[in-house]
Amino acid sequence: MTAAPALLQARSLSKSFPGVQALANVSITVASGEVHCLLGQNGAGKSTLIKVLAGAQPPDSGELLWRGELVAFKHPTAALARGIATIYQELDLIGGLSVADNIFLGHEPQSLGFSMRRTIRDEARALLDRLGCADIDAGSIVEMLSAAQQQLVSVARALSYDARLLIMDEPTAVLDRAETETLFRVIRELVAGGVAIVYISHRLDEIREIGSVVTVLKDGRSVAERLPAQSTPTSALVQLMTGRSVEYPFPPRPAPPAVDTRPKVLEVSGLSRSGAFADVSFAVRAGEIVGLAGLVGSGRSELLETIYGAARASAGSVRMGGQTLPGGSTETAVARGMGLAPEERKRQALLLDDSVFHNVSLPSLDRFARAGLIDARRELAAAAEVLGSLDVRPADPERIVRELSGGNQQKVVVARWLLRNCALLMLDEPTRGVDVGARADLYALVRALAADGIGILLVSSEIPEVLGLADRVLVLREGRVIHEAAAAELDEARVLDLIMAGQA
C-alpha cells in the first residue's frame, strides 16, 4: 500500500439494472498522484463504476468517501464542484456548439453575468495547445470534427476544471499513436502535480506505460485490487479478467498457395477521391484477408466508404466478382455481396434506441421476409446465433442497444455483417473498445470467414492487429498506397517507418 492519503474511497458499491447486476460490492481506493487503471471484460462494470464515482448514476448501495469525508453526489456537478472531472466513454459534447463553448459549458468565465467570450476562446486555445491540437480551431463547430478531435475536446474540457481527480473512460480508443503520446505526457504532468487519474483501457501496453496500480473487475465484482501496473504479468491480468488464458490472440495463418488461383472478389483500379486518396489499385481474392495500414487521416476509411458506394469516386472503378459497380449506391453494393462495418459505431452504425436483434438484422431483412413480411421468429433465432458467436452480453437479443456496454455495442456492429453472408467484408476498426478475450474470438471468426472463401478488407490503427490477422498488407500514406507486401514479411517498426515517413 502507498503512503499517499486516500483521495477517494468507495466502499461496497452495488448497482443493478433490470436483469443485470452491473456492480456487486465493489470497493476501490484512489490515492493522489497515481494512475489507477481499471481492467475488465466488456460489460464488467467499469463504465458503471466510474459513473457512480462521478455522480452521473446513483449507486443502489455503498458509500463514497472524498478525502475522508462521506459524500453522496446527486448530480455530476456536485462531483465537479469537489474536483472530480470525467471523460465518459460515449462522447457527451454538444454537436452544434463551438469547441470553446463545449469546453467551458456550465462553467463559463463570467463577468457581471456576461460570459467572457474572449477569455473563453483564449483559455480553450491554451488547453488545446497543451494537448498538442494545433489543428483544432477553438471556434469550429464540434460536429464538424473527427472522432479523434472530439475525443481530444472532451479531454480539454475535463482539464479545464483543474480537477484533483480525473476519470478517463477509454480515452485512447479513437486516438492515434502521436495523440496518445501527447495525452500520456499531459497525464504524467498532472500526476506529478498530485492529481489522481482513474484510467480505463483495453490496451494492456498503455496500462504498462502510464499505470501505477490496477484494479480488475469481472462480472461486476472486483477480483483484484491495486496490483502493481508494471510488474504484474500479462497472463495473470488476462486470467483475472477473462478467467482463461489468451496466449497469442491471432489464429494461425494458412500457408499462401504457390500459384494463387482464387478468384478476385474485389478489384479496385485507379480509384481516386479528391481530397482523400488518389489512384488506388488492388485486389482482394476469395479467402484472403487484406489489411490496410496507415495513420488516421491517411484516407483509409474514405477508401472503404468509396468502394462501398457511400461516397462517390472522382476517378477509377470498383469491380465485384468481375462486374463493375455503378458507385454511389450502398444498396447495390450490399446486394452484390459487400458489407462494411464502419468506424464510428454510434454515428455510422447503430440504432441506439432499437433492440439488438433489429440492429443485427438490418441489412439482412430480405433473408427473413417473404413478400415483404418478416418472419420475426426466424430473424430472432438467426440474430441470437451470431450474437452468441461473438459473446455479446447480456445475451438478450431484445435488449435496447443503448443499454449495452461500449465493447458489446461494437460487437453488435460486427455481428450485423456476420449474419449477412457477404462475399467481401470490410471491417473498419472492428475491435475498437473490445476486450482482450473477445478480440481473440473475433480474430478467429474473421479467419474462419476467410476459410469459407470470403474476402476480407481490414482497417485498423493497431499495427499489430493488421500484421497479425492479415495475409497481405497495403500501407497507405497521404491517400496513396506506398507499399504492398505479405504480412509475414513486415514488422511493426517497418510499417511505422513507412506510414510516418514513407521511406521504402
Next chain:
Amino acid sequence: MSRPIVAAAAPPPLRKRLFAAHNIGLLAAFAAIIVAGSLLSPYFLTASNVLTILTSASVIGVISVGMTFIILAGGIDLSVGAIVALAGVCATTPGAQGLGWLAMTAICTGVAALVGLLNGVLIAYGRMVPFIATLAMLVAARGLAQHISGGVPQTVNDATFNTIGSALVLGVPLPVWVFAAVVVVGWIVLNRTTFGRRTIAIGGNAEASRLAGINVARQTLVLYVISGVCAGIAGVLLTARLTSGSNDVGNLYELDAIAAVIIGGTRLSGGRGTLAGSIVGVLIFTLISNIFVLENLPSDIQSIAKGVIIVAAVLLQGRSASSK
C-alpha cells in the same frame, strides 16, 4: 409455413411496449376521459354516440396513420391539411363529377398521391428540410385549390359519392370501416414488413441505415407518397361527409395529426413510437371534442384543454425517457 408468418411473430416486444411507463400514462388519460364523459352525460357511452365519435375521428385518424410513418422516419408533413382541400376540390370540379363517383374517388387519392410524390422528391432528392418543403407545399396547395375552385364550395351532386360519408355497413358507418382498414394495413406494414422496419431505422439513424445498404432516398420518397395517399383518403371521407369540395376545409389538420402522433408517444425526432399510440391520441382529442359538444361547452375552452393535454403528455414522455 405460408399462413402463420404474421401470427408467428414474437409477441413479447408488444407486451413490453404496452407496459412502458409512457403508455400507461396515455392509457390512463384515455380511461379517465371516458370515465369523465360517462359521468357527465348519460348519452356518452351509447352505441350511437360511440359511432359518432369514431366517425368524426376517421378523417384525422387516417391522416395520422400516414403522419406516424413520416414522424417515425424523422420527417414531418405540414401539407396534409392542404392536400385534403386540394384533392377534394380537384375531385369535385364539374368535369370530375361528370365521370362518376369512382373516378372522383380515384382523382381525390391520385392528386393527393402526386402532391405527396412532389414532397418526397423535394425532400429525398432535392435535399430540402421536410419542414420547409411541406410548409411550402401547404401554401402552394391551398393556393392551387382556391384557384381551381374560384374560392367557392363545389357541391357534390353524385349521390353515390355522398353516401361514402354516411352509408352504414353492418350498422357501422363506412368512414369507420375505412379508418379501421387503414389502421390495420398501416399496423401490419409498420410492424411486420421490411418497409416498416426500414422506416423506423432511418428515423433512428439515417446515416447508419444508408451504410447498412438501405436506399434512404427512395424509402423517404415512398413515405411521403403514403402520407399523401392517407390525406387523399381523408379527403374522400370529408368531401363525402360535407357533400362539397372547398379550398378552406382541412385547416390545421396537420397540427391535429402531429399532436395525436406525439401524445401517442412517437418521438418527434423519429426512430421510436407506435401506431397504436397515435390512434389513442386521435381518440383522446375526439373524445374531448365530443364531450364539449354534448355538454354545450364553448370551443375556446376546448382548445385550452387540448393544449393542456399536449403539454401533459409530452412532460410525461420526458419523465419516462429520462428515468431510464
